[in-house]
Amino acid sequence: xxxxxxxxxxxxxxxxxxxxxxxxxxxxxxxxxxxxxxxxxxxxxxxxxxxxxxxxxxxxxxxxxxxxxxxxxxxxxxxxxxxxxxxxxxxxxxxxxxxxxxxxxxxxxxxxxxxxxxxxxxxxxxxxxxxxxxxxxxxxxxxxxxxxxxxxxxxxxxxxxxxxxxxxxxxxxxxxxxxxxxxxxxxxxxxxxxxxxxxxxxxxxxxxxxxxxxxxxxxxxxxxxxxxxxxxxxxxxxxxxxxxxxxxx
Amino acid sequence: xxxxxxxxxxxxxxxxxxxxxxxxxxxxxxxxxxxxxxxxxxxxxxxxxxxxxxxxxxxxxxxxxxxxxxxxxxxxxxxxxxxxxxxxxxxxxxxxxxxxxxxxxxxxxxxxxxxxxxxxxxxxxxxxxxxxxxxxxxxxxxxxxxxxxxxxxxxxxxxxxxxxxxxxxxxxxxxxxxxxxxxxxxxxxxxxxxxxxxxxxxxxxxxx
Ligand code: HEM
Ligand code: SF4
Ligand code: FES
Numbered sequence: 001x002x003x004x005x006x007x008x009x010x011x012x013x014x015x016x017x018x019x020x021x022x023x024x025x026x027x028x029x030x031x032x033x034x035x036x037x038x039x040x041x042x043x044x045x046x047x048x049x050x051x052x053x054x055x056x057x058x059x060x061x062x063x064x065x066x067x068x069x070x071x072x073x074x075x076x077x078x079x080x081x082x083x084x085x086x087x088x089x090x091x092x093x094x095x096x097x098x099x100x101x102x103x104x105x106x107x108x109x110x111x112x113x114x115x116x117x118x119x120x121x122x123x124x125x126x127x128x129x130x131x132x133x134x135x136x137x138x139x140x141x142x143x144x145x146x147x148x149x150x151x152x153x154x155x156x157x158x159x160x161x162x163x164x165x166x167x168x169x170x171x172x173x174x175x176x177x178x179x180x181x182x183x184x185x186x187x188x189x190x191x192x193x194x195x196x197x198x199x200x201x202x203x204x205x206x207x208x209x210x211x212x213x214x215x216x217x218x219x220x221x222x223x224x225x226x227x228x229x230x231x232x233x234x235x236x237x238x239x240x241x242x243x244x245x246x247x248x249x
Numbered sequence: 250x251x252x253x254x255x256x257x258x259x260x261x262x263x264x265x266x267x268x269x270x271x272x273x274x275x276x277x278x279x280x281x282x283x284x285x286x287x288x289x290x291x292x293x294x295x296x297x298x299x300x301x302x303x304x305x306x307x308x309x310x311x312x313x314x315x316x317x318x319x320x321x322x323x324x325x326x327x328x329x330x331x332x333x334x335x336x337x338x339x340x341x342x343x344x345x346x347x348x349x350x351x352x353x354x355x356x357x358x359x360x361x362x363x364x365x366x367x368x369x370x371x372x373x374x375x376x377x378x379x380x381x382x383x384x385x386x387x388x389x390x391x392x393x394x395x396x397x398x399x400x401x402x403x404x405x406x407x408x409x410x411x412x413x414x415x416x417x418x419x420x421x422x423x424x425x426x427x428x429x430x431x432x433x434x435x436x437x438x439x440x441x442x443x444x445x446x447x448x449x450x451x452x453x454x455x456x457x
Contacts, residue, residue, distance in 0.1 A: 098328055100327055100328060103323050104323055105322065105324075168335075170335070171322060212317060213314050213321075215339065222335070233419065234423060
């Protein structure tokens with residue numbers, strides 16, 4: 001099949017980018033979306049042109065590197081998949097596909113489709129860990145945890161930090177990511193100990209990084225490749241409210 | 250945002266109950282007595298000041314939030330925008346709210362100013378002379394343009410609450426497998442029925 005691609009090309013943070021059109025791109029329906037870009041890049045390199053810069057690592061939906069917005073949707077049109085898990089058979093012959101970087105003031109564009117998501121790392125650094133002594137790795141089932149709670153914590157922990165939630169949000173809010181991280185720690189006994197100070201630190205850091213305020217549009221949970229629920233956001237709102245009312249600051 | 254928004258929702262109910270008296274077929278007696286009570290009762294007057302503060306607080310906070318979020322989203326957004334992941338109302342709360350804010354201004358200049366300072370005809374209710382606001386409103390609602398403005402504004406409030414009602418609970422951290430569908434359903438009903446009844450009053454008065 002043949003596609004027309006419109007790809008965002010931008011030299012670096014300081015230059016203005018624009019969409020560039022690539023006509024008649026030959027595509028095999030069995031290719032993944034990233035393989036399709038690989039092929040385009042081989043062609044570009046053969047023509048002595050600059051290849052399209054994009055991020056990728058695992059290519060199996062677990063690392064969260066492959067950030068891009070495809071036809072207006074982070075990670076493309078399929079529900080619950082990353083770009084690397086998206087296959088070209090979901091596109092029609094002759095279709096025009098527009099590929100843009102994740103956009104948010106807190107994710108500056110480094111080059112083409114590559115954005116700097118280190119703001120997420122700094123949110124984690126501000127409190128996304130357990131610093132109390134938890135001893136050796138426990139034998140299975142030695143710490144009793146209710147099954148429902150363990151499942152909820154596990155679902156939250158499946159966040160891969162890709163940033164699609166921020167990219168999808170009209171407010172560029174990082175609430176889904178932050179709440180997933182806050183939840184997965186707070187719901188388990190080892191993480192619960194520092195739950196209050198953690199939620200304060202992580203939310204404050206998130207605001208400091210310049211992410212927008214949540215207005216509950218719900219776009220994040222629709223676009224999240226791991227289908228993290230906005231229930232986590234409510235849980236974080238609840239915890240933050242409680243922690244800030246009780247805090248001495 | 251959530252607390253002021255929900256406060257304004259309770260205000261809507263009280264305001265609606267008062268307004269529905271316009272439909273009583275008694276030449277405006279019940280409504281005028283109510284309007285007289287509202288503008289002379291100390292408790293109501295104090296509460297009203299609180300209400301104005303709430304409206305301003307909600308509007309200013311909403312406006313600042315919209316500005317902040319526009320900045321956070323970065324200057325240029327996507328070349329292709331999608332409506333597939335979030336409802337139109339949820340994306341346009343500031344726009345809808347601004348219309349509602351302008352509506353409140355126009356509405357107060359229209360009726361409230363008359364009641365407060367206007368030279369209205371008087372009506373005798375059981376020996377007390379009260380301003381005949383009913384008559385003034387009836388005349389206004391014979392103008393289809395005014396009625397149309399009120400009806401459109403009610404649709405805007407309804408759209409604002411279509412997202413806003415449920416959203417306020419999520420903001421307060423209330424999201425529950427059992428109760429959230431009930432709250433959301435109630436919010437959708439509220440956002441259709443309450444503005445619908447408000448809008449029905451001028452339409453009814455225009456048609457009869
Ligand atoms: C005075 C004019 C108004 C303006 C400028 C305004 C603006 C806004 C804005 C910008 C938001 C937040 C956007 C969002 O969460 O997506 C909002 C939320 C809300 N508004 Fe308004 N609004 C106004 C009037 C009203 C009125 C009259 C009511 C109710 C009768 C109301 C009820 C709500 C509710 C329930 C929310 C949701 C709160 C939350 O998500 O935390 N608003 N409004
Ligand atoms: S919450 Fe979902 S969309 Fe957001 S960073 Fe985590 S996995 Fe990505
Ligand atoms: S490359 Fe790792 S999730 Fe796509």
